[in-house]
Amino acid sequence: MSLRRMPLQINGLTLPSRLIMAPMASAKATEEGLVTDALIGFYRERTEDGALGLVVLEHAYILPRGQAKARQLSIAGEETVEGLNRLVEAIHGSGTPVFAQINYAGSFSDGEDRLSASAVANPRRKEGPVPSEMTKAEITAVTGAFAAAALRAKAAGFDGVEVHAAHGYLLSQFLSPLTNRRGDEYGGALAHRLRLHREVIQAVRQAVGTAYPLALRLGACDDLEGGLMEAEGVEAAAQLAAEGLDLLDISGGISGYIRPGRREPGYYGEITAAIRRRTEVPVILTGGITSGEEAEALLAAGKADLIGVGRPFLKDAHWAKRALEGQVLS
Secondary structure: OOOOOOOEEEOOEEEOOOEEEOOOOOOOOOOOOOOOHHHHHHHHHHHOOOOOOEEEEEEEEOOHHHOOOOOOEEOOOHHHHHHHHHHHHHHHOOOOOEEEEEEOOHHHOOOOOOEEOOOOOEOOEOOOOOOEEOOHHHHHHHHHHHHHHHHHHHHOOOOEEEEEEOOOOHHHHHHOOOOOOOOOOOOOOHHHHOHHHHHHHHHHHHHHOOOOOEEEEEEOOOOOOOOOOHHHHHHHHHHHHOOOOOEEEEEOOOOOOOOOOOOOOOOOHHHHHHHHHHOOOOEEEOOOOOOHHHHHHHHHOOOOOEEEEOOHHHHOOOHHHHHHOOOOOO
16 A cells, blocks of 8 residues: 555545545634635645645534634534635645535533533633533534534535544543543433434535535543543544544543653554454554655554544645655654
């Protein structure tokens, strides 16, 4: 398997290489979350070489109440579509496919009026008020907002959409035993803690249709005592893949995208390899990968179908081209 020499089909979409630019918040949107020239320039520079197989855009909030940080990108209203389309067209200029990533921050939300699976402080954001436990009406509203955001992504010209269910945001909060203490059908056993994930996937699929690529970024382990363990994360991935996903993007849960005590390239590789054994849905591996050689080795070892890289792009906009050419990269 090779980064460049083996394109991959995702629900009718051809990814020209196995190298993915992972989502990274840039804080380059306006205060209202609209696309800026600076944001367009950021992505144009990193895709103009045509070396990437896919860009998964930084997370965009689906409702103002679910905004994570100031100057985060928005996909919460029809007024966002025009700017998002300009951004998509800039990335498409190099022939690079791009997915929107849609998110609701939950107890990670920037405001004071926070919602979560349960009235439990997020282990990674203990400051501020304890979130309120979501009512079923609020769950239904957020599910509908995910679907509406996905439809806006399609209207803006994105090649697919990725639901963010990692890094301690709302869907992670429903999956993790640390933050989900519910006694209803959304809490308790794994299948119940995945109920919101399934409902979101189904609502998004109904909105965009079966021929539109749908990915999910799953926080497959918490790396915290009492949290989601790897084996349960693998089982969660298998159950969600059966809901009709086209791509699984694996990362951390409540602990975020950095694994405590783990710095080796592809530090989620054991999990992604196990998920590949359980499902036929292609899997993206990210985490600690800094060179083309590392990415090639992880592919050759069967750890994943695609390799996602993030932070190296902050140092070098042309990292992907140099990686595929085999240049030594710092």
